[in-house]
Amino acid sequence: MDVNSSNMIPLHQTTSRKRLDHKREAICIFGTGDFGRSLGMRLLKSGYQVVFGSRNPQNSTLLPSGAQVCTHADALKESEIIFLAVHRENYDFLSALSNLLDGKVLVDVSNNLKMNQYPESNAQYLSQLVPKAIVVKGFNTVSAWALQSGSLDANSQVFVCGDDNKSKQQVMDVARSLGLTPLDQGSLLAAEELENYPLQLFPMWRLPFIITAGLTVFFFLYCVVIKVIHPYVEKNEDNSYLLMVSIPNKIFPIVSLILLGLVYLPGVIAAFLQLYRGTKYKRFPDWLDKWMLCRKQLGLVAFVYGFLHVFYSLIIPLRYSTYWRNIKYITAQLKKNSTSEMEVVWSWKSDAFYASGILGFSVFCLLGITSLPSVSNVMNWREFRFVQSKLGHVTLLLCTVHTALLGWNKFLILSLYKWGLPPAYLLSMVIPCIVLALKLILITPCVDRMVTRIRQGWERKGKGSSDLNI
Incomplete structure (x- = not known):
């Protein structure tokens, strides 16, 4: 068939016409600040026509080339979608444009300087200011x-x-055309939450940072008392040089191990709570909910501290104090004209210490890698749970064994309890050992079956209207 003699249009002409139609679509932007200019540039690259509404159209040297600049009233005539990129304090000029905004989609992109700065959200205030517009x-x-x-x-x-689904869809279509991912958050009542969101500073990291800072400060002071203050008071020894490497290299693994234990402790607490209640249809206490929500952050901070421990350990042979102690030991052996025999037990201990540390940190790295969204997104739930739960407990076990081998039988030597204070490594093992002991109970067949049934919807008699409530 001759396409030129029919009503049909060739595919390449259809595509070209679509592009021209898309090119003719115009987006209006009120505001020529950083965000307005950046948005205009992105819209132009995506094929949109961009019209800037400005109170001073002549001053347009900073705007992206290809954009049209005119007064606010003239700009409104060119587009059905208007991006309002100005602060709330400058909304007053819109009152005079109320009639021109009738039926127009007005996209509010503003934020405030602090959370809950005004009684209502900026978007709600805008909808009251220009009721004819669709905000x-x-x-x-x-x-x-x-x-x-x-x-x-x-x-x-x-x-x-x-509040208008059609208008929301138009804005979401613009977002998609810019390569962004739009998420529908509901009615305009959600605007207050959206405006507070960018003002939050690490909301999920706040509790992990507080816990980490508290543990770091506590164990730093604890180690300073044992390693620096006690020798100075009792023997007049100056061990202040330990503050730079030795004491931090004790703090990092101690805090890392405790944080790793805190990652898995809420899980076992939740399991025992469900066993006690005989149901999963009851909310956990708020403190347990908040704790469980920040487990990923606790694990990542623990991983960072573990990484620091590895690097600090690598420089130990390079330190002057280590070199001096080795020379002193060799000199003492030469003066006595004797050599010490190798002890097989201590060889086993040291090799097991290093092996457990290497294996534990290797699996720890795997946990950190699978926490990345790009990796976790390609894993199914069973794979992710196997790595984060099963291998996570293996990591905790290996790191606890690594710490125990460091201390070996030192906890039995009373002279190491300076001023009655136990060695710091003993304190670091309390929470991990509790977690491992409770987990050992939970994985026993009889208990594991009961927990599985409860999480599948079974309820103990007396907890609901029937034995099975799904």
């Missing part, structure tokens, strides 16, 4: 830098909320 909250969690860099980072998610 949609969105793009406030995306930075100007992310728009310029191509959004190859965590800023690629765009949260959108609004």
Whole structure:
């Protein structure tokens, strides 16, 4: 068939026409600051026409080339979607444009300087100020830098909320065309939460940081008392040089082991709580919920401290104090004209100490790698649970054995209890040993079957209307 003599249009012409139609679609931006300029540049690269509305259209030297600049009123005539990239304090100019905004989609991208700064969200205030416009909250969690860099980072998610589903879909379509990932957060009532979100500073890391800082400070002071203050008071020895390497190299593995134990302790507590209640249909206490939600962060901090311990251990042979002690020992042997025989027991102990440490840290690295979203996203639930739970407990066991071999039988030597204080490594083993002991109980066949049944929906008699409540 001759396409030129029919009503049909060749595929390449259809594609070209779609591109032209897409090119003719215009997006209006109110605001010529960093975000407005970055958004305009990204829209232009995605094939949109961009019209900037400005109170001073002549001053447009900083705007991306290819964008049109005109007054606010003229800009509104060019587009059905308007991005409002100005602060709440500058919303007043919109009142005079209320009639022109009738039926237009007004996208509020603003944020505040602090959380809950105003009684209502900026988007809700905007909907009251210009009731004829359809207000949609969105793009406030995306930075100007992310728009310029191509959004190859965590800023690629765009949260959108609004009362009109069609308008929300239009804004989400724009986000997709920019290579972003839109997420519908519901009605405009969610705008307050969206505006508070960018102002949060590591919300899931706050508790892990507090715990880590507390443990670090405590064990630093504890080791200073034992290693520096006690020798100075009792023997007038100056061991202050230990503050740089030796004491940190004790703190890092101690805190790392405790944090690793704290990662798996809430899980066993939750299991025993379900066993006690005989049901899974009851909420855990708030403190346990918060604890379980920050387990990933606790594990990552523990991994960082373990990494620091490895690097600090590598420089031990290079230290002057270690070199001096080795020379002193060799000199003493030469003066006595004798040599010490190798003790097989201590050889086993040292080799087992290093082997357990290497294996424990290797599996620890595997836990850290599988925590990355790019890795965890390609694993199914069973694989992820096997690595994070099963291998996680193996890691805790190996690291605990590594610490126990370090101490060996030193806990029996009373002279090592300076001023009655036990060696620091003993304190680090308390929580891991509790976790391992409780986990050993949970993996026994009879207990494991009961926990599995409860998590599948079974309830003990007296806890519900029937034995099986799913």
